[in-house]
Amino acid sequence: EIKMTQSPATVSGSPGERVTLSCRASQTVANSLAWYQQKPGQAPRVLIYGASTRATGIPARFSGSGSGTEFTLTISSLQSEDFAVYYCQEYNNWPSLTFGGGTKVEIK
């Protein structure tokens, strides 16, 4: 079973700042990695799939990188609507999925 570990648990940033979130897989998942954003009271929303492809309608300030076991989500310039919890999720053995524990992006 693949385990996904996200770090840090919480990151603080000011509007306009750049933040980087990390995700590590316990074994290689190639580029079968997606990132989701979740706001309170809402279901998660996909941001990135294939490690680096933005989903439909996702702003260019969100970018993903990495392959194998190490992945990164970068928000280039934080906006007020970006304060949320972010999850990585692997789908290397689709339709089986594994999510990480999440990183909360909060206002500094």
Added chain:
Amino acid sequence: QLQLQESGPGLVKPSETLSVTCTVSGGSISSPDYYWGWIRQTPGKGPQWIGSIYFSGRAHYNPSLKSRLIISIDRSKNQFSLRLTSVTAADSALYYCARQSEVEIDNWGQGTLVTVSS
């Protein structure tokens, strides 16, 4: 516009069976392009994939739940369902149904809260 809506019991007693149904509208559950999945989440934790089913009825289950789990599909009603037996307090969660493409979960229900308690 595709919509998914969960319907569940709200409260289930320990050792009993949890049943939740997802009704899909605005699209066909018989599409060959997607799996239909169940995902649950407890406060402050990451989502947990429960299992998924294809329109043909082929199902995949989380190994940690497989012995207690059945996911079924009713194409005539555009619904799919989850049955989890012998529940404990650890099964209390917000249960989501969702549509899975090969690369993303692109549609989610709003979730239904299930509490296991006597």
